[in-house]
Amino acid sequence: MESCRVPSANKILFFLIASCLILPSFVLAEDKIKGKYEVIGSIEKLKNAKQVEMIEFFNYSCGHCYKFLETSKKLHQKFKDKLYHKKYPIFWGEQTALPAKAFYITDELGLEAKFTQELFDTNFKLHINIFQPRVIQRLSQHYKIEQEIREGMKSPTIEAKVNESLALAKTYKANETPTIILNKVLKVTPSISGGTTEMMTENLELIIGDILGYN
Numbered sequence: 001m002e003s004c005r006v007p008s009a010n011k012i013l014f015f016l017i018a019s020c021l022i023l024p025s026f027v028l029a030e031d032k033i034k035g036k037y038e039v040i041g042s043i044e045k046l047k048n049a050k051q052v053e054m055i056e057f058f059n060y061s062c063g064h065c066y067k068f069l070e071t072s073k074k075l076h077q078k079f080k081d082k083l084y085h086k087k088y089p090i091f092w093g094e095q096t097a098l099p100a101k102a103f104y105i106t107d108e109l110g111l112e113a114k115f116t117q118e119l120f121d122t123n124f125k126l127h128i129n130i131f132q133p134r135v136i137q138r139l140s141q142h143y144k145i146e147q148e149i150r151e152g153m154k155s156p157t158i159e160a161k162v163n164e165s166l167a168l169a170k171t172y173k174a175n176e177t178p179t180i181i182l183n184k185v186l187k188v189t190p191s192i193s194g195g196t197t198e199m200m201t202e203n204l205e206l207i208i209g210d211i212l213g214y215n
């Protein structure tokens with residue numbers, strides 16, 4: 001049987017060649033941003049970043065997204081104005097566009113954060129299907145914005161924003177929620193981070209901190 005060992009006479013030559021092949025890998029590893037992610041753009045574009053844009057694709061029926069409402073506060077508290085968080089509501093299957101439309105309508109009214117929290121709470125605490133028209137209607141009554149919601153649901157501008165959100169999610173292949181895109185270069189999800197929202201948040205904290213210190 002032939003041995004897998006390198007013949008002694010060729011050992012020096014072998015290790016010299018191997019060293020030359022391995023060296024670039026170490027250089028690349030040192031140049032890499034810390035954390036777990038999928039690279040979807042040029043890492044070079046992250047150099048000297050003064051701010052990190054965190055795009056979030058979320059779904060109102062997603063448990064990870066619900067938890068991220070709370071855990072993401074840690075990121076905002078730590079990075080403050082160096083973190084720009086932009087959210088895009090998406091939906092699939094038999095879900096309606098109503099909550100996504102409500103997101104953009106209430107965003108224009110300065111009520112998005114409160115309305116989004118209300119929708120998530122209604123879904124997860126009360127176990128009510130928030131993709132129904134009557135649910136959106138009742139919540140709009142609570143916030144005294146019935147007319148704005150009614151008109152916004154028919155607005156071509158709101159419709160365009162919802163379609164843009166879905167198109168962008170398709171571009172970034174956001175097949176899991178939440179899907180996070182950092183400066184259009186790195187993609188992070190719960191599964192990439194280890195499986196939980198908490199792990200994803202810790203992963204994001206590590207990545208964002210490293211991006212801001214990447215020169």
